[in-house]
Amino acid sequence: MSDPLSGMAGDVAVVGASGFLGWHLRVLMRARGHPEPRIVTRADLTGPPERLAGLLEGAGRVYHLAGACRGEPADVRDGNTTPARHLAAAVRRCARPPAEVVYANSVQAGNGTPYGDAKQEAAALLRAAVSATGGALRDVALPNLFGEHGRPFHNSVVATFCRQLADGQPPTVHGDRELDLLHATDAAAHLLDPDQPPAPCVRTGVRDLADRLGRFAAGYSGSAIPHLADSFDVRLFNAYRSHATGRxxxxxxxxxxxxxxxxxxxxxxxxxxxxxxxxxxxxxxxxxxxxxxxxxxxxxxxxxxxxxxxxxxxxxxxxxxxxxxxxxxxxxxxxxxxxxxxxxxxxxxxxxxxxxxxxxxxxxxxxxxxxx
Incomplete structure (x- = not known):
């Protein structure tokens, strides 16, 4: 398979590079030998418009990963639409606008919740700007993500359970439900090559997730490596280990x-x-x-x-x-x-x-x- 980023050396920018998905995307890019991307920080998004436009100028691809998934409804809405609005305005300002914007959207977009509606609105803002400047928008809908160094009580229930267990507390389960989980590295791989189908999600219940992580933590506290039946177990265990490092x-x-x-x-x-x-x-x-x-x-x-x-x-x-x-x-x-x-x-x-x-x-x- 050809490298989807070939010919884009030095021409990739990442908005939200310091976040959970942004870190996983950059680590995978490094593992694959890609050049370091241009980093667009939160300060860049809210700073002088000409500076943000300069960071995007002539880029072959821009990854927009910035957003908010927790908080008060107004904060969630603003946390998703405001970065998209600033980015859209900067794209329109570029003399050589980006050829492609890849947007990390959500499968919850448009579902009537503050988060889902904000993600949908952000996509519309980006689509209008990219279309007006002759570029292309890749609107990639992602499910629940998990992985190493997730932020507890923010990124995913996996990160929350891992942190609670690492602190010696039992996971707090408020009702059981089914989840479709995708590892952040697989999400990053799909963003790097949106033409390829994403890796399949793993469907699991919240209670089963808490029990499985609890078994991992109990054994690991005595230095044992637990039974890891498949790649999902390995990655789930690695997510836990990112909260429980040491001798x-x-x-x-x-x-x-x-x-x-x-x-x-x-x-x-x-x-x-x-x-x-x-x-x-x-x-x-x-x-x-x-x-x-x-x-x-x-x-x-x-x-x-x-x-x-x-x-x-x-x-x-x-x-x-x-x-x-x-x-x-x-x-x-x-x-x-x-x-x-x-x-x-x-x-x-x-x-x-x-x-x-x-x-x-x-x-x-x-x-x-x-x-x-």
Missing amino acids: HGLPRNRDGRGELYEAARTTGAGGQVFVSTTVPGQTRGQHFHLDKIERFVVLSGTAEIRLRRVLDDTVVRIRVSGDDPHAVDMPAKWAHSITNVGTGELLTLFWANEVFDPDHPDTFPEAVDPHR
Whole structure:
């Protein structure tokens, strides 16, 4: 399949790039090797019109992802229509208007709710502006989205349940109903190539969702990897892990022969285990994964594990030693590395939830700390 963004190098702008879907879109673009897009911030949308028009000038494609889905009815309406109105006015102002605007709409558009009606009105504003300037509007209706780093009590019930469980609280279920869920990475893939059919949604009940996440959290609190039956389970677990990162103590048993500890207990997760040696001063990793679950356990020596959420500047450093083994799991969509900071050889055990496939490695180069 040809790359739908070929020929648009440097010509893609993203409105709402710092939001939940915007972050997932930019991470997927980075994983696919696309150039960094132009970023249109909230301040750009409400600032001088000529500045916003300048950011859109000559763009091959503009992604409009900004909006509001929670709040008072008037705030929800304004949170969707006002950004669209500013964007539409800027498109009309361009001497070389964007060739295409891709709008992240909702399947709820026009359903009579403040949110649905506001999404529909925003689409109409964009359509009129794009049509008047000779461009094309891709109006992409998206269902309920979930994924890593969703905002609790805002983006999705998945994010809310994940945050509650990570804080040691039971999920709060106010009535059961069926949901059609789409992972934000799949939504981003559809936005990147709207001509291709989207990935299928997963239909699940709210109660089932709470129970499933509860089982994941209960096992993970004891460092176990739960049974992950399919890709939906993996992504749901990764969404939970984005709210529950850190080191895990390992069950240990000592007797006269020495010590035994469990590096990774999996309840049906399968996967692959491998061991590496690393000489002092050397680093492994410097990449990120979209979905893969990976665990590091230092068996001998001293190491520093570095982690950085993709597109973020904050580097998390975790010192680990074979003298006191702990498991450190790599969050999905975080760049990570491990460096031997000791004086002797470093021996590390790695576990991944899937067998490495060189044709589909789910491994993308990314320096954790490019300034080092």
